[in-house]
Amino acid sequence: MAQAAIELIGINKSFGAVRANRDINLEIARGTIHGIVGENGAGKSTLMSILYGFYQADSGEIRVAGKPASIKTPNDAIALGIGMVHQHFMLVDNFSVLENVILGAETDALLKKSIAKARSELERLEREYGLEVDPDAIIEELPVGLQQRVEILKALYRGAEILILDEPTGVLTPAEADHLFRILKQLKEQGKTVVLITHKLREIMAITDTVSVMRQGTMVATRETRKTTVGELAELMVGRRVLLRVEKGEAEAGAVKLAVKNLTVKDSRGVTMVDDISFDLRAGEIVGIAGVAGNGQSELLEAISGIRHAVSGSVMLDGKPIDLTGKADPGELRDRGLAHVPEDRHHVGLVLAFEENENSILGYHDDPRYLKGPFLNVDAIMADAKDKIEKYDIRPGNPRLKTANFSGGNQQKIVLAREMEQDPGVLIVGQPTRGVDVGAIEFIHKRLIAMRDQGKAVLVVSVELDEIRSLSDRILVMFAGRIVGERGPEATEGELGLLMAGVERQEAAE
Amino acid sequence: MDVFIAIVQILDSTIRLSVPLLLACLAGLYSERAGIFDIGLEGKMLVGAFAGAAAASVFHSALLGLGMAILISVAFAMVHGFASITHRGNQIVSGVAINFIAAGSTIILGQAWFQQGGRTPALQPGERFDAIVWPGAEAVRDVPIIGPIYAELISGHSILVYLAFLMVPFTWWVLFRTRFGLRLRAVGENPAAVDTAGISVAWLRYRALICTGILTGVAGAYLSMVQNGGFVKDMTAGKGYIALAALIFAKWKPVNAMFACLLFGFLDAAAIRLQGSPLPLIGKVPVQFMQALPYILTVILLAGFIGKAIPPRAGGVPYVKER
Numbered sequence: 001m002a003q004a005a006i007e008l009i010g011i012n013k014s015f016g017a018v019r020a021n022r023d024i025n026l027e028i029a030r031g032t033i034h035g036i037v038g039e040n041g042a043g044k045s046t047l048m049s050i051l052y053g054f055y056q057a058d059s060g061e062i063r064v065a066g067k068p069a070s071i072k073t074p075n076d077a078i079a080l081g082i083g084m085v086h087q088h089f090m091l092v093d094n095f096s097v098l099e100n101v102i103l104g105a106e107t108d109a110l111l112k113k114s115i116a117k118a119r120s121e122l123e124r125l126e127r128e129y130g131l132e133v134d135p136d137a138i139i140e141e142l143p144v145g146l147q148q149r150v151e152i153l154k155a156l157y158r159g160a161e162i163l164i165l166d167e168p169t170g171v172l173t174p175a176e177a178d179h180l181f182r183i184l185k186q187l188k189e190q191g192k193t194v195v196l197i198t199h200k201l202r203e204i205m206a207i208t209d210t211v212s213v214m215r216q217g218t219m220v221a222t223r224e225t226r227k228t229t230v231g232e233l234a235e236l237m238v239g240r241r242v243l244l245r246v247e248k249g250e251a252e253a254g255a256v257k258l259a260v261k262n263l264t265v266k267d268s269r270g271v272t273m274v275d276d277i278s279f280d281l282r283a284g285e286i287v288g289i290a291g292v293a294g295n296g297q298s299e300l301l302e303a304i305s306g307i308r309h310a311v312s313g314s315v316m317l318d319g320k321p322i323d324l325t326g327k328a329d330p331g332e333l334r335d336r337g338l339a340h341v342p343e344d345r346h347h348v349g350l351v352l353a354f355e356e357n358e359n360s361i362l363g364y365h366d367d368p369r370y371l372k373g374p375f376l377n378v379d380a381i382m383a384d385a386k387d388k389i390e391k392y393d394i395r396p397g398n399p400r401l402k403t404a405n406f407s408g409g410n411q412q413k414i415v416l417a418r419e420m421e422q423d424p425g426v427l428i429v430g431q432p433t434r435g436v437d438v439g440a441i442e443f444i445h446k447r448l449i450a451m452r453d454q455g456k457a458v459l460v461v462s463v464e465l466d467e468i469r470s471l472s473d474r475i476l477v478m479f480a481g482r483i484v485g486e487r488g489p490e491a492t493e494g495e496l497g498l499l500m501a502g503v504e505r506q507e508a509a510e
Numbered sequence: 511m512d513v514f515i516a517i518v519q520i521l522d523s524t525i526r527l528s529v530p531l532l533l534a535c536l537a538g539l540y541s542e543r544a545g546i547f548d549i550g551l552e553g554k555m556l557v558g559a560f561a562g563a564a565a566a567s568v569f570h571s572a573l574l575g576l577g578m579a580i581l582i583s584v585a586f587a588m589v590h591g592f593a594s595i596t597h598r599g600n601q602i603v604s605g606v607a608i609n610f611i612a613a614g615s616t617i618i619l620g621q622a623w624f625q626q627g628g629r630t631p632a633l634q635p636g637e638r639f640d641a642i643v644w645p646g647a648e649a650v651r652d653v654p655i656i657g658p659i660y661a662e663l664i665s666g667h668s669i670l671v672y673l674a675f676l677m678v679p680f681t682w683w684v685l686f687r688t689r690f691g692l693r694l695r696a697v698g699e700n701p702a703a704v705d706t707a708g709i710s711v712a713w714l715r716y717r718a719l720i721c722t723g724i725l726t727g728v729a730g731a732y733l734s735m736v737q738n739g740g741f742v743k744d745m746t747a748g749k750g751y752i753a754l755a756a757l758i759f760a761k762w763k764p765v766n767a768m769f770a771c772l773l774f775g776f777l778d779a780a781a782i783r784l785q786g787s788p789l790p791l792i793g794k795v796p797v798q799f800m801q802a803l804p805y806i807l808t809v810i811l812l813a814g815f816i817g818k819a820i821p822p823r824a825g826g827v828p829y830v831k832e833r
Contacts, residue, residue: 054706054831075708090703092696093823103696104707106689114689154707 003066005030005162005193006051006082011060013046020046022217024060028162028210033184033194035204035225038214038237039437040407044197045087047214048164052084053077064162078105083155087166089147093140097133097150098122101157118157125156129186145176152183163187164195169203170435173293173463181207199237199437201230202466213237238439246445249453251473254283257426257457258304258338263313263324265299273299275481276313281426286448286458288472290465292500296481297461298343301430304459305340306333317426334363339419343430343461349415350403357385357399360418388417393443408435416444426457433467445471465493465500518658520779525667526737528775529674530555530729530746534753535760535767536681537725541587543685543762544718545698545824549605550590551726552750553612558583558730560616563630563741564623566637575637575735576670580727586612587723588716595715598828609750617743630734630741638735639668668736670728677725681764694718698822701829711829726750755808761819774804 004027011024020043028034038044049055051062053071062069064080071077077084091100098118106114122135133142133149142150148168155163165184169177184194184207196208204211205225212222213236221236258281265274273296281287291297302308304315306328315322317336322328330340342348350359361370361381370381385399392413394406403411412433419427432448433441448471452458462468468475469489477485477499485499534551541548561582566575586608593604617628624630644665651661685691693714697704701711733749734741752774760766781800788794812819 052706073708074706078708084706086706088702090700090706092699092703094699095696099692099696100703103692103703104709106692109689111687111689111692 003030004028004063005065006195007061007063007066008047008051009061009063011047011050011062012058013043013050013055014058019217021050021057024214024219026212026219026222028193028195030065030193031188031191032209033188033196033207035196035198035208035211036214037197037199037201037204037211037233039199039439040409040435041216042214042237043217044214045166048084048166048195048197051077052082052164078158078160081159081161082164083158083160083162084164085148085151085155085166085168087168087170089144089151091139091147091150094138096136096138097142097153098135100139100150101135101154105158121157122153125153128190129156129183131156131183143176144171145173145179148172148176148180149183160192162193162195164197166197167199168196169198169200174465175292177203201233201438204233205230215239234438237437245470246442246449248449251285251452252455253285253473254455256280257283257318258459259314259316259319260304261314261316263300263303263315264311265296265303265308266311267299272311273481274303274310277478277481277483278313279476279483281457281459283425283457284452284455285473286452286460286471288468288475289459289461289478290468290475290496290500291463291478293463295478295500297463297478298430300478301340301343301428301461305338305342305428306330330363331366334422334424337425339422339424339427341415341419341427341429341432343434345411345415350411352402352404354403355400356389356394356403356406356414357381359403359414360385360388360399362418364418364422388414388421391421392417392447409437409440412436412444413440416447420447420451424456426459427451428459428461430461431464432460432462433464441467465496469493469496514655515658516783518662520776520783522662523779523782524772524776525663525671526775527778528771529671530732530737530749531753531756531774532674532768532771533677533725533729533732534750535756535771536677536764537722537729538754538757539681539760539762539764539767540694540718540721540725542757542825543698543822544694544715545701545822545827545829546590546594546715546719547601547605547826548590548719548722549602549754550586550608550612550750551722551753552746552748553605553609554583554586554723554726555730555733555750556609556612556616556744556746557586558727559734559745560620560630560730560741562727562731563633563734564620566735567631567633567740570634570637572637572639572735576639576728576731579731579735580724583727583730584720584723587719587726591716591719594828595712595719598830601826601828613744616741620741620743628743633735633739638739639670639731641666641668642672668732670732670736673728674732675768678764678768685764690717695822698824701824702831705829705831715829752804755805758819758821759808759811762822773807777803777807 006028008024008026011021013021024047036044046055050057053074053076056072062071069080098115101122102114102118107117119135126132131149131153133146139147139150168180172180187194198204208225210222211225211233213220213233215237261278263274263277264272267273277300289297299308303310303324306322309326310324315324317338322333346352351362361384370377382399389397389399394410394413403414432444436444448458460471472489475487475491476483477496479500479502484502487496534555538548538551558579562575562579565578566572590604590608593599594601620628620630647661647665650657685695693704693709697711697714704714705711733745738745756767756770756774760770781803784800785797
């Protein structure tokens, strides 16, 4: 076996009463891609932050290339050749690529030399790894995929031999993710060691050599990737068997609940994002909209839920039109039985500074159930929140806790619980499980299917093809603002992938 | 010709009046660019003015006075740092507290030490910074146009005036051409990026506040040792707040800051000049209106004429490592 690039021995770390890491032992071989999987809150990021010197372990030992290392600050880690690409990019948005790359690694007190050096160094890295990026571009004007590339360049510029990536694909489109994986493979070929933290098992299977599984702060297993299966890993992560594909019966589609006709929507720049789309959503079925992010799905959702102005076309809810001037009262749509779980729960779905119980009635706060005269009925709201917490297994189960303190998966459950429990006739869900871990995905999928079985109409938009295929009774594929195909749930990934890439459409045009 | 002389005189006092604004504005620029809001510019200027005049009159040295002004002002900046960086307190509250302490303590100490109703003794020559007359200024004074401009506008200011205007290109150079400047701008935008790059966020912000303290100290010394021959209570009279307005107006850029301060200085100079004299067409304008003009102008300009003023993104937010 190759020499270990990193050995972690008996690492412990607590935050107050929470033991984020307990007795972690881990060995990462040089020149490999090592995956670390686990649910949200399993302690993966904490462990890697300890390795990067961002936190100090309470006890334990770190060895880098066989030698005991004392890593007290990120500087120590950088000096040992450890680089990290954080989940939330550590970039200064209004700086140029060059400025971001040299920040903290300047050669001397004046910038001139540093910038010249970085410029030639970036050219070299571009040649060697195909990491192409305009050194003078401003970060906030770059797409996220390129921003991430800048993060990788930052680490390589500092001479990183070991590269840690924390949930790198969470913000990427499938194509960008594929590109990232190609880069990582290339890094590995050049002898670098890559540590990939993720909760997406597909990525682990696709790219890693070895994989370690964490659960509730402990390291439960390490496997060679080619000798394990997604099922085994999922089971190790959650500690019980997980249904990766929720079983469901045949849909019994009923009356048309939502009818979208010739809908055209432009975005704020005036670009047509939804181009003459028509489809029906019936009671008792789940319709999935697949597509690469940015092909008009977001705008479609916003138009249907009355948030965004539509240029033309109509949307009928139970045979009555929805106001498409963008001035529709969301409250009125709720009253008419249309519930909307927005794509971006942080900005649209929740007020993070509010307590959990407040968010669990947000938008329904003028419902007489939650009112006592002109005042909020706090007791009723609390009881309602507790009820939802229990039903949806929201953790921690404290309705007085600030929403920002819940993990991403649990925040999503708060939104879902709020919208589903209103018993709407039509449920529109954007990215139901974005940033949510395996156990919670299973739960959310089951709830959505239960809604369907109760005869509700459910529209799901997701960039996760697995999710679309697992949930939908009918799959609509969007490309460049149009629906380019409709398939049944038995459609293969390859078939849908071609549609998503717009291939069939071009062929048809020829 | 009279009109020309009048204009030169107004411009001359524009320069004199904009110097404390400019120094305070650049002071604020250092701290706000590093992500620390500093509403306490006013207070730091005031203690600087007091310490400068007091030390100058006691030790009979203008330079010692200036040194003391800077020292005390930096000390107050460090208090702000201790509260808002080390203890992650609210920066506005800390700044307001500093203003209160400055206003109260200068009067109390002034009365206790000098018994002149909160004033410091009038500064004698040598205890204050005198005007520097440039070579040939007297000789060319009578040359039309160029003469008055050279003699009045360019020559004949105190060293601190030239220093203030030299600080503009210097600050630009520090911010955009040095490692310290790069890091300072970065920490005001995204301190986490600075932290993960292995740089201490706290130390960087403290150093920014030291720069702020030095400049507010000089601004204070200018008020009590150049513009006035001694300290008078509350002599900053809101200049720290106008400097903050100028900073926003200037979108946190040094050269813009100079023009913003010159504009406010000009309004001030015009207000003094036009006091009581009727304006053509408008008639007599109340002096209060002229005094309020800088503020009115700020509101109007910020409301739409200068476009969006985007403050440093991490401004006002104490840095806490994320879990």
